[in-house]
Amino acid sequence: MVASQSLKTSESQRVLKEAADLMPGGVSSPVRAFKSVGGNAVVFDSVKGSKAYDIDGNEYVDYIGSWGPAIVGAANEEVNAALAEALKKGTSFGAPSVLENELAKLVIDAVPSIEMVRFVNSGTEACMSVVRVMRAFTERQKILKFSGCYHGHADMYLVQAGSGVLTLGLPDSPGVPKASTETTLVAKYNDLDSVRSVFEQNKGEIAGVILEPVVGNSGFIPPTQEFLTGLREITEQEGALLCFDEVMTGFRIAYSGAQGYFGIKPDLSTFGKVIGGGLPVGAYGGRKDIMSLVAPAGPVYQAGTLSGNPLAMTAGIKTLEIMKRPGSYEYLDKITGRLINGLLEIGKEYGHAVCGGHISGMWGLFFCEEPVTCFEDVKEKCDFDKFARYHRGMLENGIYLAPSQYEAGFTSLQHTEADIDRTLAAARVVMKDL
Template identity: 70%
Template sequence: MQVLQKQTARPAGQRAQKSGRRATVFRAQAVATDRKPLVTTKSDEIMAEARNLLPGGVNSPVRAFKSVGGNPIVFDRVKGPYCWDVDGNKYVDYIGSWGPAIVGAANDEVNAVLRDQIEKGTSFGAPGPLENVLAKMVIERVPSVEMVRFVSSGTEACLSVLRLMRAYTKREKVIKFVGCYHGHADSFLVKAGSGVATLGLPDSPGVPASTAAATLNATYNDLDSVRELFKANKGQIAGVILEPVVGNSGFIVPTKEFLQGLREICTAEGALLCFDEVMTGFRIAKGCAQEHWGITPDVTTMGKVIGGGLPVGAYGGRREIMEMVAPAGPMYQAGTLSGNPLAMAAGIKTLEILGRPGAYEHLDRITGKLINGIMAAAKENGHAVTGGHISGMFGFFFCEGPVTCYEDVADKADTAKFARFHRAMLEEGVYLAPSQFEAGFTGLQHTDADIEFTIEAARRALKRI
């Protein structure tokens, strides 16, 4: 039986001293295979109480660890690339608050502007100068955006842009792709990804049949499936919405031909093309996925990174489309906390940091090193694996490739093996997304030492699963 020893906190990946101690607070020192579980007494107690207070004990479903087993880890604090749970265990974090912490959790520069703003007020409910500053930064960077509207979440951005597409085209139907997740608005909970896929849920109860009927589902990376829907619904489709790199069915990359084909089809059919860049926005390129692929949609949704860790969302597009939005136009959308000054301040500083020389080069290099190292370790230990990365976004599946759509993931991916791997990596001091159907994220805060630590952790974990 191996023994878990409590260690002093030290940056993850730092070379062990002669005592053999490593970076995480609880680390295995023996070589036996019957590894002792993590000490998570306080996490377990908090979750037991939470289940009587919150549905499933959580405020967002994928946090519940349903697909990987065991109790969720309850966080106490985060800093840089690390997180600590309430029992004192330390982990290298590859979730980063599901993407926003791209410059590091509790970044000192971001915290400084937040402290300054708190002294001025945390909410105005009135125009503030920071809205203009962040709007100009978004418009300057994102090819499709000439005007932008800030909201409070990615879900709000997506449901608003859906209404906008319908208002602008005077059509009701929309095409989405199986396994793509665009928030929990009724229209999008039809064959959705993310937590819906993680929990194996059918289309959500509570969604009216009439709403579901207006949502048409195509297969990702399959232009013929899109053409067939346009043919069968001639003149009725307002637009097409998709993740330009899927992060809510795991990590699935489109072909450029697929994206270019969508652009051409929408133009020919008089429909709008929407890139949902809530996840990819400012993460895979300074100008988002549309800059990376060189393909410009009509409208774009954003979130996560542009709030620097605070609740935020945004949608934008060509001026003529955005001027449909009230009070400039007839399509109504409003929000008490929209343009919140704290979120604007954090977003401005985050985008400023990302604009510094070498930022995206660092993200691409360390993320490539991470995913290539994990996949090499898997293959060394006899596991089928496929995966990849773009800039600071990555993912992998325990199966033979290629994986080009959600159907491939559902048919091929070994989710049971992923669950075992996830638990083993927690024991090794690495925090991954608790679902095979979620992408992973790196940030400017991750160092080569963190990546090397993680690869070695993966090598040990993969030997014993």
């Protein structure tokens, strides 16, 4: 069944108009404002399973899942029940709790590279903290990242490469001091030659390399096995650390994360989203000799009032428990594969240049010819105007997609064959009219 195209948004627009005077852009995070796709955003009232409901009473099949955390389905009954029990004991301790041990053991047991972990409150905080550790351990200052990879909004990460200049760190936001990005180097994703060039130009100065092992913030872009293997070899040869930012991929594409999926063992990793089960959480971890530098075991300072929050730990523990059950990732792969393959087939049937793919429950669709291997391909080849019209059409037909060609999509264990049928039926209507 395809929803009516007469989308009612009067209440959403009333709330967003008021919000514009209360919060910058009327939102708490930029992409929610639909600036990349145009048209008016909608205001959610509730979520359940694979569905989202706005304050005008519209129902959507939801493919953002709170940007990834809702892997077991939104407002999951088991997670909610665990939270209800935990709530009786208090919302925050500011002191050690056994729940931290439990979640830490789950992460350490699951992820190949993790011997010790520190919990924080967001992916941004995890990525900010891990840089400090990399610099302290190597006694070097420079960090290499990749264009189009997002590691939170800390100053050192808000860098763009500039046309044809892969190694020049330039601030990508007003308010970011040039000094904050002078030690940030940028290379091209899936391009080992660009990495080698950066290392050659900065011999003995690079503390570490950080990357999304599967890019989700330039749209869905998988790595080549050669690229990840080459990064591991280059960093070892150069005495630099390798950090996988698994905030998006951790426990999403496999229970062991991208590093387990691809068989690459980084020195450090960052996490978020899934390990908090929908509550604010982040973590970073890795080899014990590196993590032992973190205070109070070592001299590298990092702290947080709400770190290890008992509610976040509870939601994470229950979410990982559910994901560890037999068949979870096989189901995600099956349902997501049917979704993306159907969307590609329909797009091509109606004469559109489309490409995309998935790994487990993470997926993406581009309006451009293949291949898309890096951020530069998306920026230079993709039809953003067509994506904006496609996004609006799908929204009006009851399908909530990430409002940007630069964002990946997510499925959950609660997405059903009926949800996929509904999505593909909507796509057929929209693709035909584009």
